[in-house]
Amino acid sequence: MEASTAMWTVAVVGAAVVYWFVWVMGAAEVKGKRAVNLKMGSITRDKVQDKYKQYWSFFLRNKEDISAASDDDKVPAFVDTFYNLVTDIYEWGWGQSFHFSPSLRGRSHRDATRLHEERAADLIAARPGHRVVDVGCGVGGPMRAIAAHSGANVVGITINEYQVARARAHNRKAGLDGLCEVVCGNFLEMPFPDSSFDGAYAIEATCHAPRLEDVYREVFRVLKPGALFVSYEWVTTPLYQASNPRHVETIRGIERGNALPGLRAQHDVAAVARQVGFEVADELDLALPPAEPWWIRLKMGRIAYWRNHLLVSLLTALRIAPKGVVEVHEMLYETARHLSDGGETGIFTPMHMILCRKPATN
Ligand SMILES: C=C(CC[C@@H](C)[C@H]1CC[C@H]2C3=CC[C@H]4[C@H](C)[C@@H](O)CC[C@]4(C)[C@H]3CC[C@]12C)C(C)C
Ligand SMILES: C[S@@+](CC[C@H](N)C(=O)[O-])C[C@H]1O[C@@H](n2cnc3c(N)ncnc32)[C@H](O)[C@@H]1O
Numbered sequence: 001m002e003a004s005t006a007m008w009t010v011a012v013v014g015a016a017v018v019y020w021f022v023w024v025m026g027a028a029e030v031k032g033k034r035a036v037n038l039k040m041g042s043i044t045r046d047k048v049q050d051k052y053k054q055y056w057s058f059f060l061r062n063k064e065d066i067s068a069a070s071d072d073d074k075v076p077a078f079v080d081t082f083y084n085l086v087t088d089i090y091e092w093g094w095g096q097s098f099h100f101s102p103s104l105r106g107r108s109h110r111d112a113t114r115l116h117e118e119r120a121a122d123l124i125a126a127r128p129g130h131r132v133v134d135v136g137c138g139v140g141g142p143m144r145a146i147a148a149h150s151g152a153n154v155v156g157i158t159i160n161e162y163q164v165a166r167a168r169a170h171n172r173k174a175g176l177d178g179l180c181e182v183v184c185g186n187f188l189e190m191p192f193p194d195s196s197f198d199g200a201y202a203i204e205a206t207c208h209a210p211r212l213e214d215v216y217r218e219v220f221r222v223l224k225p226g227a228l229f230v231s232y233e234w235v236t237t238p239l240y241q242a243s244n245p246r247h248v249e250t251i252r253g254i255e256r257g258n259a260l261p262g263l264r265a266q267h268d269v270a271a272v273a274r275q276v277g278f279e280v281a282d283e284l285d286l287a288l289p290p291a292e293p294w295w296i297r298l299k300m301g302r303i304a305y306w307r308n309h310l311l312v313s314l315l316t317a318l319r320i321a322p323k324g325v326v327e328v329h330e331m332l333y334e335t336a337r338h339l340s341d342g343g344e345t346g347i348f349t350p351m352h353m354i355l356c357r358k359p360a361t362n
Contacts, residue, residue, distance in 0.1 A: 033092045035092060035315060038312070038315070038325060039322075040084055040088070040322055041161075041162035042161055042162045043085070045323075046322075048085070048322040049322075049327070050324075051084070051324070052324045052327050052331075054078075055078055055082055055085065056256075058074070058078050059078065060256055075210045076186050079159055079160075080159045083158075083162070083259075084162055085328045086328060086332065087138075087166065089325075089328065091166070093301070093305075095113065095141060096138075096140065096141035096170060097113045097117065097141030097203075098138040098141070099203050099232065100204070100294040100295075100297070100350045101116035101294060101351070102116065102287060103294065103296045109297055113145075116286075116351075117142040118146065118150075120142070120146065120201045120203060120230050121146040122150075123201075123230045123353075124199040124200070124227075124228040125199070126150035126198075127152060128150070128151035128152065130152040130153065130198040131152070132146070132153065132154050132155070132198060132201065133154075133155050133157065133200045133201075134154050134156040134202075135202035135205055135215065135231075136157070136203070136204075136206065137157060137158050138156075138158060138205075139167045139170060140180065142201075142203050143180050144170065146201070152199070154180050155181045155182075156181070156182045157184075157187055157191075158183075158184065159184070159187070164182050167180075167182040168182050187202075187205070187209070187218060188209060188214045188215055188218060190218050193222070194221050195222070196222055196224070197222050197227060199223070199227050199228050200219050200223055200227070200228075200229040201231065202230075202232070203231075203232050204232055204350055206231055206233060209261075212268070212269070212272045213272050213275055216272055216276045216356075225358055225360050225361060226357065226358065226360040227358050228281070228355065228356065228357050230353065230354070232352070232353055233269050234254075234260070234263060234350045235264055235265060235266040235269060235352045236251060236264070236266065236347060237285070237346060237348065238266065239345065240265070246345075250341045250348070251342070251347070251348065253334065253337070253341075254338045257335025257338065266285065266352050269352060269354050273356045278356035278357065279358075279359055280356055281356060281357050282354070283353065283354045284352075285349050285352050285353070286349075286351040286352075286353050287350070287351050293343060294350065294351065295339060295340045298339055301336070305336065308329065309329060309330070313326055
């Protein structure tokens, strides 16, 4: 073979490999967000690294410092920064639903995710004609599944402007914009009138509130008397021992990589619900057997994380992705490790379900 032919062959094969690596392997499970399109929400390219450093130094501090009264007020702004930094990476590497679900033998992650969401809709008896609020809606994966399953109108609220735009675009694309609405706002002060919803749900979102009672009180206020609220809560389980340094490191790792002001204990949740006026209709850790482990999906993804790391490094070197993406990706990689540890040791669950009712008469 002539030298020039050999060079062309190498170039063509090389280009095909890069194409496959970036476009095919690098595509999210739910296509629509690719590595080459990674933005950092509404943060301008030149500010990504600084914003990441600010985020990291805030959540690196002790839980006690973050939950000092003066810093509680800063939490929503840092949570907003966090979602600017991670939303595209989540969509690219996980999908449009930013939560876990029990694994289901013989079923895809996508099915398991959808069934976990539909379960929330069934628990609050959402049906056509109902207006339901999705507290902390992300880019709306659950909202679309719940609207399609139940026929209810869903209004999602998220603190992050970029997620609002993503969720609205996905709603239009799915033909569900007639049933699904998205509002940018703080779930600690929701821009909705009293008694205006027939139901409410929160999927792995209220863990971002410095005080759970503040968000539960708001949900209570906007619900009609007799209406139901279900939440899937991130909590430590009774197996967690504050005297065990490994447990503490795992929980601290989960908190700082997920913008959490401090995980609460499982047994506190019902007490908080009652404190704000709810009746507790049911409570169950959906991660307990016979449910299959939720963290399997995280562990199975390890080869993909390594590939993603190479990809974001390459894209940053080529100045396609902004500086700082590699650090954010590394943070998520570490977080995945802490989350799997939390699941395997049983000291943490991301799906403690609580079903509450606002009493029919006050
Ligand atoms: C409820 C919350 C988010 C839960 C999960 C959706 C996310 C928690 C950790 C995330 C990830 C970790 C590893 C990433 C990986 C390194 C990357 O290559 C691709 C994306 C990840 C898999 C990413 C996806 C989303 C998570 C699983 C919190 C914030 C309350
Ligand atoms: C882990 S995501 C879950 C999103 C969605 N429930 C899902 O399962 O796909 C948490 C969501 O809570 C939102 N959130 C966190 N703190 C908030 C606040 N104070 N007000 C409104 N939304 C908030 C985030 O913006 C994000 O959309």
